[in-house]
Amino acid sequence: MAETLLKIENLTKEYEGQKILDGIHLEVKKGDVLVVVGPSGCGKSTLLRCINALEPIQGGTIKLQGMDIRKGSKNITTLRQKIGMVFQSYELFPHLTVIDNITLAPVKVQKRDKAEVRKEAMELLARVGLADKAKSYPRQLSGGQKQRVAIVRALCMHPEILLFDEVTAALDPEMVREVLDVMLDLAKQGKTMLIVTHEMQFAKAVADKVIFIDQGKIVEEAAPEEFFEHPKTERAKQFLNVFTFEQVEHHVE
Amino acid sequence: MNWEFIEKYLPMYEKAALLTVKIGIVGILFAILVGLICAAVQYYKVPVLRWIVAVYVELSRNTPLLVQLFFIYYGFPKIGIRMSAELCGVVGLAFLGGSYMAESFRSGLESVEPIQSESAISLGMNSRQVLGYVILPQAMSTSIPAFVANIIFLLKETSVFSAISLMDLMFTAKDLIGLYYKTTESLFLLVVFYLLILLPVSIIGSLVERRMRYAGFGD
Amino acid sequence: MPDLGIDVLFKGTNMLRLLQGLWVAMKISIVSILISMPLGILVGALMTVKNKVVKAIFRVYLEFIRIMPQLVLLFIVYFGSTRALGWNLSGEVASVIVFVLWGTAEMGDLVRGALISIPKHQYESSEALGLSKIQTYLYIIIPQTVRRLIPLSINLITRMIKTTSLVLMIGVVEMLKVAQQIIEANRMSSPNAAFGVFLVVFVLYFFACWPFSVLARVLEKKWN
Numbered sequence: 001m002a003e004t005l006l007k008i009e010n011l012t013k014e015y016e017g018q019k020i021l022d023g024i025h026l027e028v029k030k031g032d033v034l035v036v037v038g039p040s041g042c043g044k045s046t047l048l049r050c051i052n053a054l055e056p057i058q059g060g061t062i063k064l065q066g067m068d069i070r071k072g073s074k075n076i077t078t079l080r081q082k083i084g085m086v087f088q089s090y091e092l093f094p095h096l097t098v099i100d101n102i103t104l105a106p107v108k109v110q111k112r113d114k115a116e117v118r119k120e121a122m123e124l125l126a127r128v129g130l131a132d133k134a135k136s137y138p139r140q141l142s143g144g145q146k147q148r149v150a151i152v153r154a155l156c157m158h159p160e161i162l163l164f165d166e167v168t169a170a171l172d173p174e175m176v177r178e179v180l181d182v183m184l185d186l187a188k189q190g191k192t193m194l195i196v197t198h199e200m201q202f203a204k205a206v207a208d209k210v211i212f213i214d215q216g217k218i219v220e221e222a223a224p225e226e227f228f229e230h231p232k233t234e235r236a237k238q239f240l241n242v243f244t245f246e247q248v249e250h251h252v253e
Numbered sequence: 254m255n256w257e258f259i260e261k262y263l264p265m266y267e268k269a270a271l272l273t274v275k276i277g278i279v280g281i282l283f284a285i286l287v288g289l290i291c292a293a294v295q296y297y298k299v300p301v302l303r304w305i306v307a308v309y310v311e312l313s314r315n316t317p318l319l320v321q322l323f324f325i326y327y328g329f330p331k332i333g334i335r336m337s338a339e340l341c342g343v344v345g346l347a348f349l350g351g352s353y354m355a356e357s358f359r360s361g362l363e364s365v366e367p368i369q370s371e372s373a374i375s376l377g378m379n380s381r382q383v384l385g386y387v388i389l390p391q392a393m394s395t396s397i398p399a400f401v402a403n404i405i406f407l408l409k410e411t412s413v414f415s416a417i418s419l420m421d422l423m424f425t426a427k428d429l430i431g432l433y434y435k436t437t438e439s440l441f442l443l444v445v446f447y448l449l450i451l452l453p454v455s456i457i458g459s460l461v462e463r464r465m466r467y468a469g470f471g472d
Numbered sequence: 473m474p475d476l477g478i479d480v481l482f483k484g485t486n487m488l489r490l491l492q493g494l495w496v497a498m499k500i501s502i503v504s505i506l507i508s509m510p511l512g513i514l515v516g517a518l519m520t521v522k523n524k525v526v527k528a529i530f531r532v533y534l535e536f537i538r539i540m541p542q543l544v545l546l547f548i549v550y551f552g553s554t555r556a557l558g559w560n561l562s563g564e565v566a567s568v569i570v571f572v573l574w575g576t577a578e579m580g581d582l583v584r585g586a587l588i589s590i591p592k593h594q595y596e597s598s599e600a601l602g603l604s605k606i607q608t609y610l611y612i613i614i615p616q617t618v619r620r621l622i623p624l625s626i627n628l629i630t631r632m633i634k635t636t637s638l639v640l641m642i643g644v645v646e647m648l649k650v651a652q653q654i655i656e657a658n659r660m661s662s663p664n665a666a667f668g669v670f671l672v673v674f675v676l677y678f679f680a681c682w683p684f685s686v687l688a689r690v691l692e693k694k695w696n
Binding site for chain 3: 309310311312314316317319320321323324327328329331332387391405409410411412413415416421423424430434436437440443444451452455
Binding site: 013041052054077080081084085089091094095104105108109110121154157170201 | 361368369371372373374375376377379386387388390391442
């Protein structure tokens with residue numbers, strides 16, 4: 001039995017009197033790939049932001065390897081180093097080259113040896129097919145390239161767990177694949193990942209478990225085949241229906 | 254154009270220009286300092302202080318430097334604060350320029366999206382690291398155009414110093430016109446010297462601006 | 473409470489004179505802005521034309537006017553043109569000429585900026601809807617340009633009012649000059665008048681400019 005990395009108990013998040021997350025229980029074991037799906041505004045992105053302590057929470061606990069994650073707590077910067085996060089809008093630092101984007105935090109925050117970090121960064125860049133872009137600035141890259149760099153930047157911190165927040169949502173369709181391939185590769189390597197996505201085919205392929213959130217609550221939790229083929233709840237069925245089209249009959253007047 | 258006259262009075266202009274530049278530079282440096290402090294107060298929304306800064310910015314931006322100088326130079330001694338004309342010039346420039354600098358720094362800081370800080374935070378940076386490595390470098394290059402414009406604006410504003418009897422370029426020109434009626438020559442020298450001071454700033458400014466833009470901005 | 477000399481302003485017509493001085497300054501800026509506006513729009517529109525010569529001429533004019541301190545421009549027009557052209561300009565007229573030259577340059581630059589900031593696909597989508605060129609300008613481009621321009625032009629008014637303080641230096645009797653006269657006349661009876669009177673001048677200038685600044689800010693927020 002793999003060790004439990006992340007344990008969320010009874011998490012409640014409120015914003016201006018409204019419950020965004022309501023009694024969330026979640027356990028992520030080492031090597032797990034969890035995919036979180038749900039309609040827009042259901043709270044799935046907020047869940048990731050809470051796990052990275054970017055949002056204050058109003059109830060419950062989030063524990064990483066038994067340590068409490070909470071915005072404003074003293075050891076939070078150390079804990080955050082164990083959590084890699086990739087944003088929908090990439091958020092590379094525009095004033096730094098690709099390689100500096102990747103090495104900044106390992107060198108300045110983790111105080112690791114610069115040459116060693118650089119070497120690792122170059123290897124990771126090569127692995128995602130961007131070795132030749134090390135000296136480029138973010139604005140010279142396409143969206144898909146930026147997102148692959150953002151993933152490498154997160155990886156280079158040696159995180160225990162990676163959070164992906166709709167990382168392909170802002171991409172042109174032909175670039176979605178290159179980013180998803182990188183993530184599939186990471187899953188194969190046994191990385192622990194928590195992925196929020198709208199790419200259902202990808203979810204089916206990559207997930208060990210799918211979590212369906214609606215209106216701030218976990219409504220269904222199941223293996224991908226089961227969730228996509230035989231959703232148990234009415235809400236999940238409705239949600240999945242959005243992604244299929246029915247044949248339209250053409251009327252000729 | 255009487256070139257002999259020009260040659261004769263050239264050193265006088267040089268001296269005057271030096272005074273303009275000297276007070277200009279010192280005044281602008283203090284303006285930057287005041288601007289940085291005010292921008293920080295406003296960015297971090299420091300209680301009480303931010304209201305004081307807001308009032309100062311409004312007062313400073315909505316009154317002419319000449320009036321500020323008259324108040325400092327002629328008014329302040331009446332309540333026991335006496336300063337030399339040079340010091341008045343510096344204080345006036347810092348008072349006026351501080352608010353302009355503050356606005357340019359503040360808009361630079363605010364131009365950095367909060368999610369940029371979040372992405373730095375999620376890499377485990379503490380707030381000092383986020384500020385130093387992520388926010389400031391970006392804010393600085395965003396505020397450079399306004400910053401350069403402010404420097405030129407403040408250097409131009411130094412032209413009113415003659416009103417508190419500082420022997421600057423305007424003072425010299427007016428003096429020579431009054432004494433010798435060599436209006437064309439005096440004005441010619443005046444324009445040339447102001448161009449000598451202002452053009453390089455303007456050119457360097459636009460070069461820096463272009464460089465900064467090249468270094469990774471404006472997706 | 474030490475004597476700050478504000479009481480001087482309540483003697484005789486002193487306060488009234490001070491306000492009349494402010495009115496002189498306001499008049500110069502209002503007249504100048506009214507002339508600069510249409511001229512600036514014309515110059516700004518001309519600067520977007522493709523003709524290189526026209527562009528270059530306006531560029532030099534604009535850069536020179538904007539890089540020179542306004543006081544230098546006042547000197548050139550007041551002292552220089554009198555000498556070179558042999559006419560006699562009053563300080564007021566010289567001020568209006570300088571403010572119009574300067575206002576036109578600034579306004580022209582604002583108009584040019586506003587015009588080129590309208591994205592090209594605004595023209596295209598309007599054309600795609602079948603609007604004629606004139607209709608495109610009338611219904612699409614000009615309304616958007618005006619919205620960008622109005623707050624900026626109001627800011628220009630503030631800058632003009634502030635700059636009118638300089639006309640004192642070419643002998644126009646405006647508020648600062650009146651203030652000096654009042655202080656001088658009451659030197660014996662009220663030796664501290666310089667503080668009180670200049671404080672009032674400071675405050676009056678503030679209240680002449682501040683409403684415009686606030687208005688510009690409000691409009692900018694509303695329209696952007």
